[in-house]
Amino acid sequence: MALNRREFIGSMVASASLKDLALLHTTEKPASSSAQGEWVQNGMIDAGGMHEPYIFVVRRGGQRTDARQISEYEQSEPLIKQLHSQGIEVFHTHLYKGFGMAAEKEEMEQTRDAVAIAHRYGMKADTYVQWSSMMYETFFAEEPRAEHWIQRDISGLPILLTYGYQQSFRYKPCFSNLEYMEYLKKVVRYAILEVKTDFIHLDNFSLNAEPDSCHCPWCTSGFRKYLSTKYSSKQLRERFGFENISFVNPPQWNRNNPPGNLEIIYDPAIQEWIDFRCQLMADALRQISEYAKSLNPEVAMEINQGGISGENKSWLGGIDQARLLKFTESYVTEEDNAPAYHADGRLVSKIRSYKLARAYKNVLLASGVANDPVGLAELLAFNQTLGSVGTDPLLPETLKYIDFYRKNRDLYQESEDIAPVAVFRSYASLTYHHASAELSAILVEQSLIQSRIPFVLVFDEHLRNLADHKVLILPNSECLSDEQLTLIRRYVNDGGGLVVTEESGLYDDWRRMRTQPGLSGLVDGQLAGVDYQEEVQSQSNGTVAGMRKQVGRGRVAYIPSLQFDGELPPPEPYFTITNRFWKRPKDWKEITDAVNWAAGDPIPFTVDGPEYLVANYTYQPRKRRFLVHLVNYNATKVPSIADIHVRTYTARNEKTLRVTLYTPDSDKAQPLDYKSDGYSTTFTVAELRTYAFIAVEVSKAE
Numbered sequence: 136m137a138l139n140r141r142e143f144i145g146s147m148v149a150s151a152s153l154k155d156l157a158l159l160h161t162t163e164k165p166a167s168s169s170a171q172g173e174w175v176q177n178g179m180i181d182a183g184g185m186h187e188p189y190i191f192v193v194r195r196g197g198q199r200t201d202a203r204q205i206s207e208y209e210q211s212e213p214l215i216k217q218l219h220s221q222g223i224e225v226f227h228t229h230l231y232k233g234f235g236m237a238a239e240k241e242e243m244e245q246t247r248d249a250v251a252i253a254h255r256y257g258m259k260a261d262t263y264v265q266w267s268s269m270m271y272e273t274f275f276a277e278e279p280r281a282e283h284w285i286q287r288d289i290s291g292l293p294i295l296l297t298y299g300y301q302q303s304f305r306y307k308p309c310f311s312n313l314e315y316m317e318y319l320k321k322v323v324r325y326a327i328l329e330v331k332t333d334f335i336h337l338d339n340f341s342l343n344a345e346p347d348s349c350h351c352p353w354c355t356s357g358f359r360k361y362l363s364t365k366y367s368s369k370q371l372r373e374r375f376g377f378e379n380i381s382f383v384n385p386p387q388w389n390r391n392n393p394p395g396n397l398e399i400i401y402d403p404a405i406q407e408w409i410d411f412r413c414q415l416m417a418d419a420l421r422q423i424s425e426y427a428k429s430l431n432p433e434v435a436m437e438i439n440q441g442g443i444s445g446e447n448k449s450w451l452g453g454i455d456q457a458r459l460l461k462f463t464e465s466y467v468t469e470e471d472n473a474p475a476y477h478a479d480g481r482l483v484s485k486i487r488s489y490k491l492a493r494a495y496k497n498v499l500l501a502s503g504v505a506n507d508p509v510g511l512a513e514l515l516a517f518n519q520t521l522g523s524v525g526t527d528p529l530l531p532e533t534l535k536y537i538d539f540y541r542k543n544r545d546l547y548q549e550s551e552d553i554a555p556v557a558v559f560r561s562y563a564s565l566t567y568h569h570a571s572a573e574l575s576a577i578l579v580e581q582s583l584i585q586s587r588i589p590f591v592l593v594f595d596e597h598l599r600n601l602a603d604h605k606v607l608i609l610p611n612s613e614c615l616s617d618e619q620l621t622l623i624r625r626y627v628n629d630g631g632g633l634v635v636t637e638e639s640g641l642y643d644d645w646r647r648m649r650t651q652p653g654l655s656g657l658v659d660g661q662l663a664g665v666d667y668q669e670e671v672q673s674q675s676n677g678t679v680a681g682m683r684k685q686v687g688r689g690r691v692a693y694i695p696s697l698q699f700d701g702e703l704p705p706p707e708p709y710f711t712i713t714n715r716f717w718k719r720p721k722d723w724k725e726i727t728d729a730v731n732w733a734a735g736d737p738i739p740f741t742v743d744g745p746e747y748l749v750a751n752y753t754y755q756p757r758k759r760r761f762l763v764h765l766v767n768y769n770a771t772k773v774p775s776i777a778d779i780h781v782r783t784y785t786a787r788n789e790k791t792l793r794v795t796l797y798t799p800d801s802d803k804a805q806p807l808d809y810k811s812d813g814y815s816t817t818f819t820v821a822e823l824r825t826y827a828f829i830a831v832e833v834s835k836a837e
């Protein structure tokens with residue numbers, strides 16, 4: 136729905152089409168991946184099957200003495216039949232681990248047979264393919280040239296996967312190496328043409344953190360080539376102070392200054408190296424994904440790269456999710472953020488990871504949800520499908536949610552997230568000063584989550600199309616480019632609401648300090664930024680006053696500081712903002728008040744309730760149905776929440792036809808009484824245990 140800003144203001148004045156405002160949904164998937172692997176969009180229920188091949192179980196050691204029998208059972212007809220009878224639609228199994236196709240030949244053929252069984256039961260197959268392991272002992276025997284295909288550190292030593300002490304047989308291949316990429320394509324070709332897989336799971340999709348980055352000849356020369364392609368001579372002089380970058384190397388570290396302690400990344404070569412690594416991973420994925428789809432356009436691609444869990448992923452792993460998820464239909468997160476409300480006031484969730492997936496029309500496969508009612512509830516509420524439910528044997532709570540989803544599937548399909556509020560996750564700000572920008576993003580998101588304000592996450596590319604959002608929040612988005620500042624100004628002038636916190640806009644996208652605050656005119660009274668510091672001192676905005684003002688047709692609110700509630704935990708290595716920080720800030724009300732004010736007219740949904748009650752809102756355009764999903768994150772301690780009041784705003788010319796509650800705790804859908812005044816519809820949920828959703832059906836506009 137593309138309501139432009141002028142119509143938006145018009146409708147506001149006429150107080151008519153508030154419903155249209157409610158239809159503010161997420162961004163379109165880029166054309167590059169449309170219509171491929173489409174079946175995933177209809178939702179999926181995936182389970183295995185062990186995903187480790189026997190050869191790996193043996194080489195790793197410590198296995199059970201009956202490991203061979205277990206391995207055979209995990210791909211057997213009785214297991215597949217059992218999963219099918221339990222409602223599993225996609226069978227997950229191993230295919231390629233990185234020992235080389237010669238060493239794995241026998242087990243790859245067994246996988247082909249297992250996939251044939253799954254297909255016979257009408258299931259699809261999800262096959263594991265290792266992205267970044269090369270078990271050199273067998274691989275080098277098969278392919279002696281492969282000693283040149285691996286990542287090497289600055290001393291020339293092979294770079295390893297970082298699984299504790301005992302997996303030093305796993306080298307990491309280098310994605311700059313074209314010969315390795317050709318080899319990986321052979322694996323993909325086998326997976327699609329021989330095995331006839333429907334879904335490729337690429338595991339361990341990331342690079343190692345510094346100082347463990349690849350210094351092989353292809354990466355070093357590739358980095359220099361990247362710089363000379365990206366920048367003109369004049370731009371190189373502006374970037375580095377000189378033009379000839381033929382001797383610029385990937386970063387080197389000294390013993391006294393480990394990279395995990397680097398708080399602000401100023402060095403242009405390090406900034407560019409991060410960008411190079413992110414682009415390298417995106418280009419490699421694109422190659423593999425396009426190759427796979429050239430063999431079978433229906434094959435869905437998935438990467439295990441993790442979600443948004445407080446890490447500086449571009450800096451640590453060469454992972455810029457916004458570049459990657461255009462080439463996938465799905466991604467995996469193994470983050471250790473089991474959804475729960477804790478006694479110390481933290482509300483831990485995977486909501487950010489689900490919102491990331493939805494921003495790029497991906498389905499999230501989250502690990503660790505099996506048999507956890509809150510985890511399963513969060514899945515359905517935010518993923519709009521189950522994705523992965525674990526491995527055999529499936530436990531009772533998991534089976535209950537599978538049944539519930541299958542019964543009510545049409546209430547999840549073709550749904551759009553309702554997105555009046557957009558939280559900006561700025562690549563440059565989060566990458567170059569993660570400690571500060573990530574904490575602010577987390578605190579703002581916590582405030583919205585725990586107040587049940589509908590929001591989506593937006594990334595740099597989305598600033599070009601903000602018309603669908605009533606409010607844009609810049610949570611300490613320090614580094615904004617000139618183009619981004621222009622887009623933000625235009626958005627506000629045209630009627631958008633803007634909420635700015637802390638040091639947003641004080642730096643450019645190379646994190647150079649702007650002599651004039653980037654948002655001046657929109658925001659008054661911001662303290663100036665700080666240029667290069669050898670030892671980073673934190674800025675205190677404590678004395679600066681907040682402000683609200685009308686600019687053009689829009690509104691701007693400025694919040695000079697966000698206060699962590701309690702004592703701020705000490706920094707983690709690489710300044711990861713782990714869930715120890717995931718708490719509603721002390722001044723959360725200031726944030727939600729500013730959002731409500733900046734929106735101009737009411738946010739289309741309000742749900743009353745305690746801070747551990749969370750909501751998600753979707754709309755099904757074809758069925759003209761709004762859906763309000765409710766999850767009790769404190770279900771273990773407070774098993775039931777009573778009398779939850781919900782208000783939705785509808786357009787004057789539309790009528791609410793029916794309000795119905797669905798919950799896994801009851802076999803039957805329950806009609807709810809509601810009141811409608813032609814402007815809003817209100818109803819009460821008498822009791823919520825862990826999860827329920829309410830469908831609000833409306834008539835066609837006259």
Ligand SMILES: [Zn+2]
Pocket residue numbers: 285286287309310311312349350351352353354355
């Ligand atoms: Zn390399």
